[in-house]
Amino acid sequence: MVTIFGKPLLLLYGQLTLGLINGAFYALLSLGLAVIFGLLNVINFAHGALFMLGAFVTWGLLQYLDIGYWPALVIAPIIVGAFGVVLERLLIKRLHGLDHLYGLLLTFGCALVIEGLMRNQFGSSGVPYAIPSALQGALHLGFMVLPLYRAWVVIAAAAMCLVTWLVIDKTRLGATLRAATENAPLVQAFGVNVPRLVTLTYGAGVGLAAFAGVLAAPMNSVNPNMGSNLIIVVFATVVIGGMGSILGSIVTGFGLGIIEGLTKVYYPEGSATVVFVVMVIVLLVRPAGLFGRAA
């Protein structure tokens, strides 16, 4: 059997595939974070909690309204996105122009409240959610058995990343957004309602988190703490990619997924820390992250 550093090659192929899947997930989550940071200059610490809400809304739709996975894929991000819009209008808007620290603390507070309320309502051990019947089963790739659902997650996440990137980089709306990031008063002067643009952007970023939540519901335990476990890694992804850089988040997300996957094979205990090692190295070599511009 062919081995690399004592591990069979076939096992490594499998692990790389898994890393890619997790990477897609990180990319999707950090994408929303990057979009929000880019325009609002807010580090959205509530992102994990909103991701969790996405998963719970998916579960709730099935439980109470008998709405299945496929419609939920559209409905849940809209519901949670609308909640995000309310959050922005009520709270985050008031911090416009202040230091990052305040936005971070405010959203951290929001995360505590949301998670606490959900725990009080649904308990901490979580609720079950099954894989949709169309995606049950597995693909036999030769080196591993890939569950159909995971394959779908990669495709869906990658497609969503691509769409978001295209919208921001290639469309007129995206151009306005980028212009507002550079110089809001000027864009406002051109007759664009910038505050509304900001609110909707936040809603869209939150919607992305919720979309990831829907994708996660059948794979992970749907419980109120599911987001807080992810937030730090996702946060690191955005920083390594360069704060606010869409492409940076996507590339870093996939890259980190793969690095983490390999660490899980050779030194599993370190798989949560490797992200930070990468972060230190990247920031020491490139002051503003891989794709960021120095301030």
Place this chain on the structure above:
Amino acid sequence: MQLSRRLLLGTAAAAATLPVQRVRAQDKATIKIGVLNDQSGPYRDTGGLTSAICAKQAVAEFNAQGFNVEVIYADHQNKPDIGAGIARQWYDREGVDMILDVPTSSVGLAVGGVAKEKDKAYINTGAATADLTGKACAPSIVHWSYDTYMLAKSTGGATVKSGGDTWYFITADYVFGHQLQEQTTRFVQAAGGKVLGSSAYPFPGTTDFSSFLLQAQASGAKVLGLCNAGADTVNSIKQAKEFGLQTRIAAMLMFITDVHALGLDVAQGLTLTESFYWDLNPRTRAFTDRVRPKTPNNWPNMIHAACYAGTLHYLKAVQQIGVAAAKKSGTAAVAAMKAIPTDDDAFGKAYIREDGLAMVPSYLFEVKKPSESKGPWDFYKTIQVSPPDQAWRPLAEGACPFVKS
């Protein structure tokens, strides 16, 4: 002025749990029980308020004559320093006589240190570490419901006997996970089985287990041993199912609440060990029927049952030696608990061993198929019952310092 405001408030709170005609309370002494556990974090459902409700149930049923009983509770947030801080304050300032529950081993041990130092009663029902009746034991500590040894022996031994003789472990990388893996390994090897490998993953913070599951699969082991708890166990099992793992899964620590979270579709066929199940016999059903109306979302598991049984038995001991003596010395109260045989609806007749371990039977359960389940929370089939003398670590092996052999 002998009566403080706190005492008055406490008396009022205790009176609320007692029949109305018994309010003539001011001249009676009060025994105060503090339930200390996770009420806002990941172990909220396995302990949480349900533990306090079960303790109050015991207080109401015991119906103390001649003294009042008050139950208070607090959240230790799974942090040893916060837990130890609250325990210190309760024993020192609030007049708490007995602390109950205290899940997660690190907090459980930290509170044990305080109980030992202050000579106060401490009934742990929530922590897994066998050290509470081993090297960290104390004459004022009782450990009731489960520990790593008992889980390892029941699930590990029985699985090998039924053909699962090669193992791969997925282990949460902290003391509890490693202890559980180490002890399970002993029983697997003693029964003639072999451990083919293991992966220790970062805890907390891991949500994706597929990488470890694949490594387990590649090892060719027949049994996948999960040395973790709570959402990690749920995630591991859910993803094992997704990846179509053909191995048997032995969840080394799993509660009925976790089975509920997974759903029977996914959980069917798992084997696990608990010392209590609501549907064991008429007495457990009667107990559950009495508690259920007060815990709308949660059915009692072995931790909750032990909170009930431990409180009931502690009150019997207090009754016997008198309130003053029990308040003065936790060791005296616990000594009385050891002297009286236990008898309650949750665990039946049993006793507390010299080192503080509650000698109750342990049960190996298999999770039912959805078609076998007849109602809500009808989850378990009993596969094996281990009588107390076989379920737990022998007294001598624990090396508890104050036990003279």
Place this chain on the structure above:
Amino acid sequence: MTFGFTRAQAVALVAMLALIVVAPGVLYPVFLMKVLCFGLFAGAFNLLIGYVGLLSLGHAAYFGMGSYIAAWTAKYWGFSAELAILTGGVVGAAIGLVFGWLAIRRQGIYFAMITLALSQMIYFFALQAPFTGGEDGIQQVPRAPLFGLIPLEDDMTLYWVVAAIFLLGFLAIHRIVHSPFGQVLKAIRENEPRAISLGYRVDDYKLLAFVLSAFIAAIAGATKSQVFGIATLTDVHWEMSGEVVLMTLLGGIGTIFGPVMGALVFGSLETYLAQFGDWVTVTQGAIFILCVLAFRRGIIGEIGARLRLVL
């Protein structure tokens, strides 16, 4: 005023001293000691954010390692209390030297992120290294006698010692801020390029401030481990780094008394909310939201602004 205190600050100092003396008669001394330790910790953090404008998200590393080292030396090497605490402080300062040297090369949010990432490595070390006892931590650390002579088992005796350590640290921070060195730090905070153009070696100043802050944070952690007889992962976890930010913000960034007030409020919340069971996190979150929206200058900062005083 002497010692660089304004009149208002002197009044506040006297009030604080009076509180420290009176409080143990009313409140539980162990709780007060915890508040004092956190107050010192927040003061150390405030030295960086309030006076140099550096947001460190990794202060738990110094606090926690101070705690571990003090616990270890007291339990296994039989160090006396002051020696154990000092050793903890020195180790914290050494880590601060290395981390600070790496982190000050970056600005703003990237500085914060490097400190966070580095402190996560300390956390990982604490989780893996055998001497820290992993999840259980170092438990049942004996309260070592002061100077090897004065026993500290009694809560009140220990309280006075902790109060003395706190006051020493508090005055040291005040002294640093009001020294010529401190003036340069403030100049860097206000306008770094200008400080450079004036010929100051800005990086050296930042690094020294970083090390001092790490040292005091580690002293605070070391003292806490002596009070509770326990050093655990909680102290090195990133949540602890977050909590110190909250305490400082709650009390008032850039005020000398703010961190202490913040620690008092935060400690009270943590202790007294515990009995509200599952509402702890919700209440905490609501308070943070309220704090950020309604009084951003923090309690002391807000009072100071109303009374037009520097506190």
